Amino acid sequence: KAGVTQTPRYLIKTRGQQVTLSCSPISGHRSVSWYQQTPGQGLQFLFEYFSETQRNKGNFPGRFSGRQFSNSRSEMNVSTLELGDSALYLCASSLGGFTGELFFGEGSRLTVL
Amino acid sequence: AQRVTQPEKLLSVFKGAPVELKCNYSYSGSPELFWYVQYSRQRLQLLLRHISRESIKGFTADLNKGETSFHLKKPFAQEEDSAMYYCALSGDSSYKLIFGSGTRLLVRP
Numbered sequence: 583k584a585g586v587t588q589t590p591r592y593l594i595k596t597r598g599q600q601v602t603l604s605c606s607p608i609s610g611h612r613s614v615s616w617y618q619q620t621p622g623q624g625l626q627f628l629f630e631y632f633s634e635t636q637r638n639k640g641n642f643p644g645r646f647s648g649r650q651f652s653n654s655r656s657e658m659n660v661s662t663l664e665l666g667d668s669a670l671y672l673c674a675s676s677l678g679g680f681t682g683e684l685f686f687g688e689g690s691r692l693t694v695l
Numbered sequence: 696a697q698r699v700t701q702p703e704k705l706l707s708v709f710k711g712a713p714v715e716l717k718c719n720y721s722y723s724g725s726p727e728l729f730w731y732v733q734y735s736r737q738r739l740q741l742l743l744r745h746i747s748r749e750s751i752k753g754f755t756a757d758l759n760k761g762e763t764s765f766h767l768k769k770p771f772a773q774e775e776d777s778a779m780y781y782c783a784l785s786g787d788s789s790y791k792l793i794f795g796s797g798t799r800l801l802v803r804p
Contacts (some may be wrong), residue, residue: 585738615791625781625794638790672739680790682729682783686739 584608586687588673596694600661603690607654607675614656615684616648619670628671631656632678660692667695698724699784701795708772709803716767716798718756718782728765729792731781735786739781742767746792772802 587606595601607614616628627640631650640649648658654675661666674684698721708714712713712759720726730742743751743759745765756767777800 613790617794624796625792627791627793630790632790640791651774674739680785680788682727682744682785682792683741688738 602659605656605673611675612678613676615674616666617672663694699795705799707751714769714772718765727785729783733779773780776800777802
């Protein structure tokens with residue numbers, strides 16, 4: 583069974599631009615979560631989607647948004663990029679009921695210049 | 696506020712020595728605690744969860760509500776245990792995990 587796939591793996595943007603990251607969950611998984619990982623703040627929860635509905639959102643500004651499609655694939659968008667948005671963005675999927683077992687992707691590393 | 700604290704950034708032990716990775720949490724309700732591990736060049740993955748009360752790869756962790764701790768232990772460390780370990784907390788069916796800052800375990804031969 584293929585794991586969680588994130589694209590792109592690496593990207594470089596400049597301040598003020600926007601970025602869209604994509605996540606394909608494990609087949610059959612209907613929940614997708616997003617986390618931001620930085621050296622200073624560690625792993626921080628961004629949001630979680632299930633059946634195209636956001637069930638929870640972390641403490642991030644409105645520039646961070648996401649969505650989930652009917653095939654469970656998910657995208658997250660960051661608008662008006664700031665230097666501090668440079669991070670590894672991790673996507674994780676699970677079946678749906680929360681057991682705490684998340685299957686993580688390799689991440690998308692965003693560098694903002 | 697919900698918080699997970701892992702006081703050690705790096706823990707270095709010799710092969711065969713006991714290992715204890717510390718995790719303390721702050722949560723007002725009934726928490727669910729987990730340990731995640733990331734081996735070199737691999738994805739972050741679940742190691743164990745307190746509710747299962749299981750031993751995975753020789754590791755165990757007991758939830759101590761009185762001390763609000765969930766320390767990860769292994770009696771005899773192996774070189775292949777070298778990895779980054781994250782303690783995580785969830786509660787109130789929030790569909791999210793709150794991670795600690797992680798501890799890098801280095802097991803030397």
